Amino acid sequence: MRTFVYFSSTAKTSGNFPVDRLMDAGRMDIAMHVIINAFFISHSLRDDTVLHLVFYGAPDPPKHIEIHVNQETGLSKKDVAGLIKKILYKYKPDKKTEVVPGCFIEKKSFLNVINELADEGKEIFIMDESGDSIRKTKISENGVFVIGDQEGFPKKELKRLKKKFKLVSVGPKVYFASQVVTILNNEMDLRGF
Numbered sequence: 001m002r003t004f005v006y007f008s009s010t011a012k013t014s015g016n017f018p019v020d021r022l023m024d025a026g027r028m029d030i031a032m033h034v035i036i037n038a039f040f041i042s043h044s045l046r047d048d049t050v051l052h053l054v055f056y057g058a059p060d061p062p063k064h065i066e067i068h069v070n071q072e073t074g075l076s077k078k079d080v081a082g083l084i085k086k087i088l089y090k091y092k093p094d095k096k097t098e099v100v101p102g103c104f105i106e107k108k109s110f111l112n113v114i115n116e117l118a119d120e121g122k123e124i125f126i127m128d129e130s131g132d133s134i135r136k137t138k139i140s141e142n143g144v145f146v147i148g149d150q151e152g153f154p155k156k157e158l159k160r161l162k163k164k165f166k167l168v169s170v171g172p173k174v175y176f177a178s179q180v181v182t183i184l185n186n187e188m189d190l191r192g193f
């Protein structure tokens, strides 16, 4: 099972954003591209992938959305934004809610999401162009790849993450978050995971 964590400092934390103006919803467009590149391949969906989205935009941060796609999730490329709206609308305080099969929402901080995955025994990689090359990095099938938003990671969090986890690079250029997801999926496909 491969896992991605996408951090957004700006993506809206309520469902009342317009689906035709995703850029104005705290760059929710980037989150949509990340979802599409995490799960969609030609004529198929990746059911070996888990995606964690952690949003810190207004009005009620943080929100942690966890997506495991299965047949019952009904994920459609045409309406990814509709699914995220629905998940955000169905948030209930003090509990992790499964809104549609395989899609959960709760209030949880970015660092807590990562630390909990590490506590489950998963290997955490912080994606950063200055890190060690992915090509030379040993990765287990249960690797967790943490990706920042249009501004990267907040300085304080990055400092803490750097102390505990390995920084990994997919190349010398700075790519879009969604492109990093595609490159990582390809890398793991090539490794036969």
Ligand SMILES: C[S@@+](CC[C@H](N)C(=O)[O-])C[C@H]1O[C@@H](n2cnc3c(N)ncnc32)[C@H](O)[C@@H]1O
Pocket: 126, 127, 128, 129, 130, 146, 147, 148, 149, 150, 151, 152, 153, 168, 169, 170, 171, 172, 173, 174, 175, 176, 177, 180
């Ligand atoms: C658009 S980039 C962020 C750009 C931001 N201005 C910065 O300098 O961090 C979005 C995220 O993609 C990941 N990323 C981009 N290029 C990468 C690379 N070459 N190797 C590894 N991760 C990369 C990082 O996690 C980054 O936070």
